[in-house]
Amino acid sequence: MTKLQCADRVLDLSRVQVMGILNVTPDSFSDGGNLYQASRLSVDKALVHAANMVADGASMIDVGGESTRPGASPVGVQEELDRVIPVVERIKAELDTLISVDTSAPEVMIESAKAGAGLINDVRSLARDGAMEAAASTGLPVCIMHMQGATPATMQLAPHYEDVLAEVCDFLAQRADQCVAAGIPRERIVVDPGFGFGKTLEHNLTLLRRMDELEALGMPILVGTSRKTMVGQALGREVGDRLAGSLATVALAIERGGRIIRVHDVAATADVVRMTEAVLYGAGQERV
Ligand code: 9MG
DSSP, rough: EEEETTTTTEETTTSOOEEEEEEOSHHHHOOOSSSSOOOHHHHHHHHHEEEEEEEHSSSSSESSSSSTTTTTTOOOOHHHHHHHHHHHHHHHHHSSEEEEEEEEOOOHHHHHHHHHHEEEEETTTTSTTTTHHHHHHTTTEEEEEEOOSTTTTTTTSOOOOOSSSHHHHHHHHHHHHHHHHHOGGGGGGEOOTTTTTTHHHHHHHHHHGGGGGGGOOOOOOEEEOTTTTHHHHHHTTOOGOHHHHHHHHHHHHHHHEEEEEEEEEEEHHHHHHHHHHHHHHHHHHHOO
């Protein structure tokens, strides 16, 4: 469980690793117009942002061409390929880092793997037709995430749980079994409770408070709380003012077993990771 083989790279999970978020959607790196085009300029900008995150301490970059915000509409496969693949290729060619691809589309999984990605991050847990088989065929590790409600567009309509921890845990255990049956080795599966995906504030806070219960699954845990609505709701802060709240969740998540932390603010998070690890395991020590 401490090493994750990601194509030609090995991710050492005896230390907590920071995943930097690289959104390549029209509102992020577009250089004009309504449709994102993978123009030279926008790919250059994405590369610079990725390079800065690596310099700040990210050990992997999560490239995503579809917005998964509540209410967001899905993107067509060709458009997603056009957004994601040129960026994956540039990062692979120019940066010494692991590339993760945030996608639910089988075609994007396969083309990203060919372009040099080392990890598949699917908020829909490989539920789309052909996604499980496509992910298995790449040989890459996968991150499967819990979401209540079928899609980001509908997930926040009426979230309901009897016991959010038990239900998230059961879902991830079953999904992991399905992945294994489809040919994805258990050692290549990362699990994620899916903060903000079909959950109220109270569900999210409970999930974080009791996140150590997910460790029983025996798979590395990825955590994504960065700038999310749960932080905004708890603090009454707009999205641009959620850094301190997000960092608090990072420290708590690491203490409860989080191994990969998916964030926008890499430099501040990297400090919190190092400080939290120093308190938990001693300076220079690692988790056993
Ligand atoms: C793409 N994306 C947005 N939020 C996320 C989260 O919390 N976890 C993972 N794995 N991916 C996410």
